[in-house]
Each structure stands twice: as structure tokens, then as C-alpha cells.
Amino acid sequence: MSSDFQPKKLPRQARSRQTFDAIVEACARLLIADGYGALTTNHIAEVAGVSIGSLYEYFGDKDAVVYEVVRRTAHGFSEDAARPLPAFGRVSVRTAITSWIDALFAAMRSREPLLRAIAADVPQTIREPHERESRVRYLELARTAYRMAGDHVRQDRVEEVSFLLVTLVEAALTRLVLDPPDDVSPAVVVDELSCRVLEWVAPRSRARPRPSGSR
Amino acid sequence: MSSDFQPKKLPRQARSRQTFDAIVEACARLLIADGYGALTTNHIAEVAGVSIGSLYEYFGDKDAVVYEVVRRTAHGFSEDAARPLPAFGRVSVRTAITSWIDALFAAMRSREPLLRAIAADVPQTIREPHERESRVRYLELARTAYRMAGDHVRQDRVEEVSFLLVTLVEAALTRLVLDPPDDVSPAVVVDELSCRVLEWVAPRSRARPRPSGSR
DNA sequence: TCATAATCCGAGTAATCGCTCGGTTTTACT
């Protein structure tokens, strides 16, 4: 069940917890500075200020350290992005969606260097589990928004449109943070993104949506 | 100017052209089978049926071989996807966009294993130049469609919407090919994708678009 | 205090792998 990347042993005492954290943080720093390709366990240990032996006390192999870095990033990440969400139900769907997009964008921007390093070189086997997990959450959010829109939108392609919605938001924000085109302003794109997405799940007009998806 | 990944020497005789191709093809096969992480130059040469010395006759280093694989993939790729485009002007914008999306999807599907291998592990420094190049072409297409739509759509955020459009199509098709969710049918998603994109650049209704992009 | 477990250490090992280089074989050309 559990991935092979899991730490082989978790720290039990305070001192070892510091060691563990130092290793993970050093790994993150090196990932940002030199990329996955130049990452070595000896280097990680050196930067962390611990011995190579200690590193292998907690991590089965090199990728387990990277995995932990990615895991922490994704975790802190989804916490930031999920914060505005409890408002769902108290505010309109429109507000909820918009603030979700804004929060996600802010969360990504604040971790830009690490995100860039991870997206650039880290093998998919390491990234995938976390990307999958957050995507599942986003999909749930999209479906909820869809349901709340009631019969203002077509209900026969909920899965398909949710998929497109999540894909669009994720990809657009990622590209906006990591590789922004120089002839657009990020803020305007984010605004436009919100508008386009809202048109899908919570259109302004009272009119029923177009009758059919056929060409 | 030119990247360091360029082949150090191009084959001049027929025999060497075969050698060159065999190396590139072997690299592609190994990339698909074992991934970038397990790729070795000795292994490439062995599978190609040539000596390691011959490999370094044409390629400055390992990544130059991978670069050539990616280059060829992206090239054959954009040829397939661009084939339906000359029709622009002879057919409606709607038809052009739809057939572009369909062609792109087909082109990606037919190269699925290689695309998966490249997306999974190949460092961004190698992928980026080609992704950038095709993205520029797609953006040009989006702008053209936008312009042809005339005043049926707002003209003050052409760049922003084009960016979103290209991002959506690229990301959705990629995910659909490499990591299709199991509760949607790819064909339906592609159809829905076309519909959504067409709504942006060539809406059905004659009515003017909504007046403002503000929330 | 003392035994036991947890933690830490880092020199060393074994294996890998990118790449070179001196030399042979093949092709092109006159």
C-alpha cells in the first residue's frame, strides 16, 4: 500500500526531530539551488550539518528525502489554499470560487522557488501521489459548486466540466507562477480566469444554459 | 544562441545517418521502457547496435541524445497537429478550432508512450525549448481566432484569454492522454473542451458579450 | 546510578557510468 518513499523510521526524541527537519530543509535548499540532478545525499547531510549516517537512519534512500520535501510542500500548500473554503455555504458560490483561486495563487506564489525546482526535475513517481491527492480535493470542490448552481447550468456533464475546471485552474496558475508570459499581467489573468470559471459553474444570467453540447 | 544540446556533428554519409537514427531510436525505446533515470549512454549504444564511441561522435553528451529524441517528437507532433490548419479562412473559425483540438488530441494519443516517458522524468531544461516553441504557435492560432470573431467577443483581453485558452487545451489534452480519470470518457471531454473554448472565441449567440470582466 | 535504547558519526566500499583515445574499417574521390 504505502509508497517505498516513506521514511524508514520516525524520530522519537527531540534531538532527532531536529536532525530530521534539518535534513529535509537542506534537501529543499539544495533542490532550489542546484536542482534534482545535482542532488547528492552526502551534500544534503553536509548542508544539514549532520552526518551521512544519520540521514540513512531516517531515510531509506535519496528519493525518500525528496519525497518528504514534496510532501511537506504539498501539505502546507493545501492548508493555505483550503483556508478560505469553510466559508462555503456562508457566502455565495461565486465568492467561494473566487477566493479559492486567489488563495491558491497566493499559496503558489509564496512557494515559487520550491515549486519551480520540483516541477523542473523531480521524477513523476515522487510528485504524482501528492498531485493526485490535491486534485481529488479540487475536484470535490468543483462538483460541490456545480451542484449548488442547480439548474442554472447543465447537470449532465458535471464530471467532464469539473475535470476541465480543475485542469484549467491548476495549469493556468502554475504557468502564471513559474513561466509568466511577459505581455500579460498576472493579476488580470487571474481575474479573467475567475470570470471564465464562474461562467461555467455559476453564470450571472438567469437564462438557462445552451441546450446541447453537440457541435 | 543555440543550446548546448545540439548534436556536435551531423552525419554526412548514408551509413552514418543510419547510425545517428539508430541511436536516437534506441534512446526513445529505453526512455519508454526504463525512464530517464535509468538511461545510460552505454546502454543506448548497445541497444542501437553501435559502439559507445560512435555515439560520442555525434552527441556531445547524454542529454544531447535525449534532446534529439524530444526534438523529433515535438516536431512530428506539431506537423500532425498543424495539418488541419491551412483550412483557416476556407472554413469557419468554429470548424478550424474544433479540428485543431481533435488533431492535437490524435497526435498526442498516437505518441502516448513517448509523451509519458518525457513528461515523467526528462529534465525541464531539455523539454522547455520545444514546449515553448509549440506554445508560441498555439498562441498565434488563438489570437487569430480571436480577431476573426470580431466584435462578437470582447477585444480588450485578447492576450489573457488566449493564454487561458492555450493553457486549457494543452493541459486538458495532456492529462486526458497521460492520466485519464476513470469516470469520464475522453471523447466527451474533448467535445466539451471544444464547446467551452468556442464559447470564448466564437460564441453562438449574436448578442454582444457581457460588458465587463470585473467580479 | 546504571543498563538499555536511541541517536549520531564518517571513513570507506562497491558499483556505476560518462566519456576518451588510439587504432581499425569503410567510403569517397581522383
Add this chain to the structure above:
DNA sequence: AGTAAAACCGAGCGATTACTCGGATTATGA
């Protein structure tokens, strides 16, 4: 046929690096 250039060969060098292991050090708890 003769020659020069192009192509090919592959053993092996040099460097890197993931990971081990036997032992030192520190914490726990009875």
C-alpha cells in the same frame, strides 16, 4: 589503385556517489 577523410570500434580510465557498518555519544527510565 591509391589516398585521404569519414565513420566506427570498445577496453578502460577517472570520477562520482549511494549506501554500510562498527563504534562513539547521548538520552531514558527504573
